[in-house]
Amino acid sequence: MMFAVDEINRDPDILPGVTLGYKIYNYCGSTDILRAAMTLVSGVEQSETKASCPKSQTVQAIIGHSGSTPTMSIARIVGRFNIPVISHFATCACLSNRKEYPSFFRTIPSDYYQSRALAQLVRQFGWTWVGALSNKNDYGVNGITTFIKAAHEEGVCIEYSEAFESNSPYQEILRIVNVIRSSTSKVIMAFMSHREIKILVEELCRQNITGLQWIGSDAWITDDSLADIQGHNLLIGSIGFTVRNAQIPGLGPFLQEVNPSQFPNSVFLKDFWEHVFDCSLTQSEIRRRCNGSEHLKDVQTLFTDLSDLRFSNNIYKAVYAVAHAILNLHLCKQNKSSTANAKCELNQIKPFQVLNSLRSVNFTTHGGDNVFFDNNGDSPARYELINLQSINKEKINVATIGNYDASLPRGQRFSMNNVQIVWREGSDTVPVSVCSESCPPGTRKSVQKGKPVCCFDCVPCPPGEISNRTDSIDCLKCLVAQWSNTRGDACIPKEVEFLSYDETMGILLAMFSVVGVFFSVVTMLIFYIYRSTPIVRANNSELSFLLLFSLTLCFLCSLTFIGQPTKWSCMLRHTAFGITFVLCISCVLGKTIVVLMAFKATLPGGNVMKWFGPLQQRLCVLAITLIQVLICVLWLTESPPLPYINFNHYKEKIILECNLGSAIGFWAVLGYIGLLAVLCFVLAFLARKLPDNFNEAKFITFSMLIFCAVWITFIPAYVSSPGKFIVAVEIFAILVSSFGLLFCIFLPKCYVILLKPEMNSKKHVMAKTSQDIHY
Structure with missing residues (x-):
């Protein structure tokens, strides 16, 4: 502070012709500090100055204190007198309150x-x-x-x-x-x-x-x-x-020239001098007497160490701020009066004028620091x-x-x-200080009950949600076509599910379908080769070949259910299934009616076969099949089955399936097949005990029993099966019912044809299994 005042007084560009004075109070204790502040306000004591003009009644500004609490007391009191208080070290944010401390400034950030x-x-x-x-x-x-x-x-x-x-x-x-x-x-x-x-x-x-x-x-x-x-x-x-370190040019030589003779009343300098040079400024029996040749430039002390001037620079800036505030007042004009009179007029400025001028000071020190104050009297932070x-x-x-x-x-x-x-x-490693370790991607933070937010558990994101950054608070939901990966840190496309030829289930079902086609074709060849034998001729060979053909189509139509659904495959699989099965059942129904009619024809006066001859049988099969064709055409016209991407059944995967379109059409097709199957079963059941050898009614009864059992079981299984298993259940029902018809109706005949040729005779076929019926 002394150096700054001396430098200003020697600088002709700042306050020409004016000498700044000062009075330093180094009291300890709040009472002494307040007493010192009141003394400065009252102006009882003279300041250290060589000016010829009398000093003003009160000081223009107070530099200090370094502590926030003493400064608050000082600033609150002297603020009533509009005397500016500039602190170099009082950093309490409370001092920025302009209502309580209207005259406070500081050169250190808040x-x-x-x-x-x-x-x-x-x-x-x-x-x-x-x-x-x-x-x-x-x-x-x-x-x-x-x-x-x-x-x-x-x-x-x-x-x-x-x-x-x-x-x-x-x-x-x-x-x-x-x-x-x-x-x-x-x-x-x-x-x-x-x-x-x-x-x-x-x-x-x-x-x-x-x-x-x-x-x-x-x-x-x-x-x-x-x-x-x-x-x-x-x-x-x-x-x-x-605060930033700084350099104050000229301060080093100034400090080295300090001597107790300059400040005879300074207790601090006396003790410091005696400690550094191990001598006594007064008569002492313990130490030698200082001879006056001691000089600070010959020793290294903290007092002359200029490597850290952080807070000293704040004092330096505070003194210069006051000097520039006085300069900015422009109360003395060189062209208005003589230098001596100007000097005396400057000594008559009021503290409130300095206070107002301080608010607008803006200058740069010799060390390159820009000094100004904001509306609260604070310096830049x-x-x-x-x-x-x-x-x-x-x-x-x-x-x-x-x-x-x-x-x-x-x-x-x-x-x-x-x-x-x-x-x-x-240590050379950064210490860790956390209540809970960071939550990795794939988890979210869950605050522990009764503890601060920094204490948390890492909870894995639920399926379908992710967190892709550390310490995520929430998990983000994936898009509808995406799902979370196993780590829960990224969304990936959902697995697309449909019954394909690449998986075991699809391969097995396709294999059984081909096996069914093979058996049907082989049976057809056997019947064709032995078409002239009694057992083939006695069982209505025309309907038998048509039934084998329809069974072959039934086995083949199951293949349309395997693979990725398309517009044409969806429409084909259900209509082909409905039509081929009706064709198959109509043939079985025709064979059943033929058995019944043949038995009636053997009775006295019976002439019913003329009403159900080959032509009528063909027309019956055609009419029954055309009804199903008409139902399918209406279904395809009004609301056909189309491919559908199902996001609802599974959350983690997408199901590619065929939407039935009109549920009425689908159940009408199944209902018509079921109606024919029940009718066929009833008729076959009535004819099951007819006495002829190779009577087909009992085989048809058993095949229809299997058929009805399979499709009755199919309905709840179809409704409850998820995803691709719906298709698998439908294929399974088609294959089982088709194999049931194939094996029950044709396996016994093939057995006789191939392994029991002696039974394949007209005599044996026409023979009765019990005593002859008497007319």
């Missing part, structure tokens, strides 16, 4: 920005589970409160929050240490001064509590006095924000992110690992330097 920057810093390194400590004054309480609020916005959870003072009882310190010991978080945000952090670290060292990553506020993170405490190695690796890397010879060594500028857009505020970071206690 803790509002530091606290939010610290919260973003914690999130930057992935720490979501941290402890929070502060001192119990306004600086600590307001700072940590803002940090906790900002941390919650960043998704960071606070495991505990404690506050204490340097003069707190030992039991209180011990309680906080026990809280730290029992906690699971490994990162501690310490928003306090160097006094509190020293007490805390020494107690942690005594109790051998290690492995903590410290996040520090600017009040202690660069304080060299930390090197003096026991267990200072626990703080190595600490990171935090502090620009920080350096520093890392405490080592402690050597009672001095801490820090490295600047990044920068933070609150004036930039949110995503651009952080910028990291390419500097190796030292972590907790010298």
Whole structure:
């Protein structure tokens, strides 16, 4: 501060002809500080100045205090007198309240920005589970409160929050240490001064509590006095924000020329001088007397060390801000009066004028810092992110690992330097501090009951939903044509299901269909070869060949049900099935009627066969089949079966099936087949005990019994079967009923033809199985 005043007084371009004066109060304790502030306001004492004009009644501005709580008291009181108060180190965000502190300014950023920057810093390194400590004054309480609020916005959870003072009882310190010991978080945000952090670290060292990553506020993170405490190695690796370092040209030579003779009333300088040079400025029996040849340029001390001028630069900027505010008032004009009179007029400016002028100052220091104040009296929030890397010879060594500028857009505020970071206690690995491990893709976070949001369980996404990023809160549903993969982190196309020739079921059904065709063709060949034998002729060979042909079509139509459904296959499979089966049943029905008519013809006076001869049999088969053809034509005309993509039956796959179109048409086709089958069964049942050898009625009865049983069973199985199994059930019913007709009706005849040729005679065929019937 002295250097800045001296430099301004020697600079002819700032306040020409005017000498700034000052009075320094270095009292400790709030009472003494307030007394000093009131003394400056009242103007009782003279300032240190060589000006020839009398000084003004009150000071134009007050620089200080460094602490937030004392500054609040000072600013609240002197603000009533419109005297500007400029602090270089009071960072409490509460001081930005213009209603309570209308004359307060500061050249250090508000803790509002530091606290939010610290919260973003914690999130930057992935720490979501941290402890929070502060001192119990306004600086600590307001700072940590803002940090906790900002941390919650960043998704960071606070495991505990404690506050204490340097003069707190030992039991209180011990309680906080026990809280730290029992906690699971490994990162501690310490928003306090160097006094509190020293007490805390020494107690942690005594109790051998290690492995903590410290996040520090600017009040202690660069304080060299930390090197003096026991267990200072626990703080190595600490990171935090502090104001930018700076260079002040000319300050080094100025400090080296400091001598106790310049400030005979300074107790601090006297003690400092005697300590550095190990001599006494007064008569002493312990130390030698200082001879006056001692000079600071001959020694290296912290006093003359200019490597860290972060906060000294804030004082430098504060003094220059006042000087520029006075200059901007333009109360003295060189062309209006003489220099001497101008000097005296400048000494008569009022504090409120300086206060108003401070609001609009905007200048750049010799070190390149741009100085201005916003509407709340705050300076721009620009920080350096520093890392405490080592402690050597009672001095801490820090490295600047990044920068933070609150004036930039949110995503651009952080910028990291390419500097190796030292972590907790010298470790080279980034510590982990989370309540729960991150949830991998495929899972979502489920908050544990009664715990903060950072404590959660990882719940797998349900089928059909995915999460494709880490720590997902919700699972996303896949599109209707997609399904989640086994990991649950991506949607993939659903499996398309239909009965195909590539799968075992399709191959087996197709094989049985071909076998049925083969047996039908072989039977047809046997009947054709032995067409002139009595057993073939006696069983209505024409209807037999037509029945074998229709059975062949029945076996073949089952193949239309296998494969991917298309428009033509859907229409063909159901109509072909309906028509061929009606043709088959009509032939069986014709054969049954022929058996009955033949028996009636053997009775006296019977002449019924002329009413059901070959022509009538053909017409009967044709008429019965045409009715089914008509039903199918109406079905195809009104609402035909078409391919349909079914998303509803299975959630995880798509079913390609044939939509029946008109359900009435489908059940009409089945109902007509069922009606014919029941009629055929009844007629065959009535003729089952006719006495002729090779009477077909009993075989037809058994085949129709199988046929009806299969299709009665088919209905509930068809309704309840899922997906491709509906098609498989329908094919199975077609094959079983077809095999039933083929084997029951034709297998006994083939057996006789091939293996019992002696039975294939007219005598044996015409023979009675019981005694002759007498007419």
